Amino acid sequence: MTEEKRVADGRQETEEKSAGGGRTVEEKRVADIEKKRRREKETVGSMIEIYCHGVHKTKRGTLCDACKKLRDYADLRTEKCPFMETKTFCSACKVHCYSKEMQNEIRQVMRYAGPRMLFVHPVLALGHMKVTLENKRKARRGTEGLS
Numbered sequence: 001m002t003e004e005k006r007v008a009d010g011r012q013e014t015e016e017k018s019a020g021g022g023r024t025v026e027e028k029r030v031a032d033i034e035k036k037r038r039r040e041k042e043t044v045g046s047m048i049e050i051y052c053h054g055v056h057k058t059k060r061g062t063l064c065d066a067c068k069k070l071r072d073y074a075d076l077r078t079e080k081c082p083f084m085e086t087k088t089f090c091s092a093c094k095v096h097c098y099s100k101e102m103q104n105e106i107r108q109v110m111r112y113a114g115p116r117m118l119f120v121h122p123v124l125a126l127g128h129m130k131v132t133l134e135n136k137r138k139a140r141r142g143t144e145g146l147s
Helices: 003-020 025-055 065-080 100-120 122-144
Strands: none
Touching (some): 025 065, 025 122, 065 100, 100 122
16 A cells, blocks of 8 residues: 555545544434434424414323324334435425325424424424525526426
């Protein structure tokens, strides 16, 4: 191995370690996916809580049985999602894995809780808006090249 090659290999290894805190690239990728899953579950759970409190008149932080069932279903779908690495939100996914009944329920929740998220969980709401706008820009750029 030449001296240049050893220096280049050492530099690449150092960059990978500094980028991932000593983790391999694969470990960092898996950790990023898990972080994304947690954030999605937290966002959906918060929206279901807002909906349940506002529509079903439950106490803050508690859910009625129907909303618990919906949250558990949404968590399961998020946990099993094979597209988590590349997708942003379920609404932007190419495959809708929710049953029609649950799809309609979650749509009602999103429609009610979405505008209220900014007041209850501003950080989650702003993060969601940021990702949504980025995706719209990417989609627009992708279609502009086709015309």
